[in-house]
Amino acid sequence: MGNETLHPITLPDWYYEIKEPPTEKNWQVFLLINDKYFHPIAIAQSIIYAKSFGAQLTLCAPPEYEKENLKKLINYLTNNFNLFVTGLQLDIPMKEWLLQAGNKYEAIFYIASYEDNKTSLGINISKTLYFFRNSRVPLILIPHNANLMPLNKVALSMNFEKEEKEKILWGSYFARIANSKIIIYKPKVKDKNYKLGMMSNYTSLTQLYDKLHLNYTIVDTDFTVYTIEESSISLATLDQASIFLIMVNKYWGIIDYILGPTEKNLIKKSQIPIMCIPKRDDLYVLCS
Structure with missing residues (x-):
């Protein structure tokens, strides 16, 4: 993102009227950021998700991300949007971290942006879904041209x-x-x-x-x-x-590896954020 790290983010008036739910949970919303493939709309929408769920917003950056840019972005969001924001600079590749993060943190969901067929993980949609297929935590993919909306x-x-x-x-x-x-x-x-x-x-x-x-x-x-x-x-x-929920396959067949999963085309055509929930043998319970 370079000099665009501190891209001015303007939120509508209704954002400041969102009432944070009372919760004793240490929930976290993980926003996956990248120097080259990232869009400000994902930051803005993530702020709305975090406040709506009473959660902490955690910016998750790969090892090659500039540490100074990450600090500036955290300070900018904290000071301007009355939100608890932290950063996580990975010391291992993103795909390896994702395998352990669901059990290590109280993550509600991961968030990534995408444009055409490239996500903010720096890979295409099919590979992104492949990395997340065993996750216990859903992934929200936000198109770069999505409209900013409350969770009404x-x-x-x-x-x-x-x-x-x-x-x-x-x-x-x-x-x-x-x-x-x-x-x-x-x-x-x-x-x-x-x-x-x-x-x-x-x-x-x-x-x-x-x-x-x-x-x-x-x-x-x-x-x-x-x-x-x-x-x-x-x-x-x-x-x-403001968001559409879909299931994504945990087990891939040969056609999925060659052409990509069917969910890929749904996501590419969508104009609104898509929550991808991996199919599981047991139900994942967020709260009682």
Whole structure:
């Protein structure tokens, strides 16, 4: 980033009206920065995420990042946005650190920016998803041309796979902690087996959200189980959702290694931040 490290960041008036949730957790939002592939929008949006969750913002820099620039950026953000900001200068490559960070820190999520097919890790989207596929902590990818938005609305599509229940939990976290409204896009299903999976997932969703008195709406669509996710991202953009939740595969096949995972194209086309939640054999619980 060089001389752009202290790029002036202006936040809207509504930022200063965000009420930080009461929490005794030492949560951290990790913003992954890079000298060459990074965009100020990611810093601004990360500040909003951290304040909305009552979390510390940690700037995570690779070994080659200028230490003086990191200090200046920390001081700039701390002094201007009334936020607890720290820095972490890695002494090992980023991809090695990511393998251990989820268990070492109380991380809520990682954040990286991207433009076209390059992320702020200095690699393409496919390789970024590959490095994160075993993570216990989701990754939020922010397009360089995204609009700055509060966490008023979060969106997701709910399909028939049992792993989709992880999105139900994360939707509840945004609603409970950041007071977000949850928008769920539902596909049209004809297959009997798919219908059973859908029924299970939507029963779990409505039972949890109703029990917690969360603000949510289910939108019936004409999209199939195969097109619902890509189409829903377009709908979420029109509905002014601030973030869209997707699942990403933990296990890759030969086609994923050659052409990249299917999620890559969803992310490249998106105009809003995408939270990538790795599929897991057990549910990751952020809070009780």
